Ligand SMILES: Nc1nc2c(ncn2[C@@H]2O[C@H](COP(=O)(O)OP(=O)(O)OP(=O)(O)O)[C@@H](O)[C@H]2O)c(=O)[nH]1
């Protein structure tokens with residue numbers, strides 16, 4: 369089964385325009401007018417990668433591999449150097465998993481249960497709205513559960529997304545037990561014979577032990593209703609946070625078996641290079657990326673499209 373591969377290259381290009389304007393324009397300026405790509409040029413390129421938040425170690429590795437490849441290349445034209453650099457960048461993005469995997473799994477479990485976790489403001493609720501929309505569009509019956517009972521307006525915000533996506537929501541009252549909402553959501557989804565369950569949770573910092581332990585409780589309750597649940601636990605991280613995102617993944621891993629990362633807000637930053645760092649350092653595959661606030665702005669993560677979008681403009685921007 370292959371339901372959707374939500375990659376719209378133009379939208380991706382538009383979303384990544386801030387990073388592209390900074391990184392690509394600087395790279396183009398650095399290599400233009402150079403008769404040959406010498407050591408000084410490579411060092412300049414390394415600096416550009418570092419300023420896009422790719423991290424010092426990774427930027428050095430990428431340039432080192434580019435340097436090695438260039439040694440055996442007769443063709444050191446600008447175009448070729450760019451191609452080599454692009455290939456090196458793409459090869460660092462090997463830790464990902466596309467929709468095919470997920471949809472193969474979805475055929476085996478009904479409902480397929482996805483728990484969404486992350487720090488405050490990372491983009492969890494928005495991502496749920498966008499995911500619900502994608503699944504609905506693919507013809508699946510979706511139920512979302514509002515297990516963020518911590519923030520008063522959380523339920524209302526999720527309700528707006530449920531309406532936009534046209535899916536069912538199991539609502540909660542502020543201050544109630546999030547595990548109870550998760551329990552109800554799963555039972556309702558079972559009754560309705562739904563295909564997908566998405567569960568929203570409150571933002572939490574790893575320093576708040578009680579909140580982190582609550583994740584364990586939600587997990588246990590889900591598996592009481594359906595022994596295989598949850599099928600996925602996605603950690604949503606803000607792409608602007610760079611190194612901090614890696615720390616968040618480490619901390620949340622202590623409390624929940626994360627199965628995927630969703631990197632959001634890549635449109636709002638010129639530091640989209642952080643995704644390379646995140647992808648490179650953590651064992652958890654990147655699954656989706658957020659490139660805008662709208663319902664269509666969640667894309668399946670695909671390394672080739674991502675690198676292409678960082679290097680090429682759309683017709684209009
Ligand atoms: N530009 C942009 N904004 C985003 C993206 N994803 C989320 N946002 C914005 O980020 C802000 C926070 O998003 P939420 O979805 O409320 O984040 P949350 O993780 O649910 O927050 P809490 O529930 O308070 O922890 C909102 O203003 C969203 O519109 C994205 O991919 N791009």
Ligand SMILES: [Mg+2]
Nearest residue numbers: 492493516522
């Ligand atoms: Mg939220």
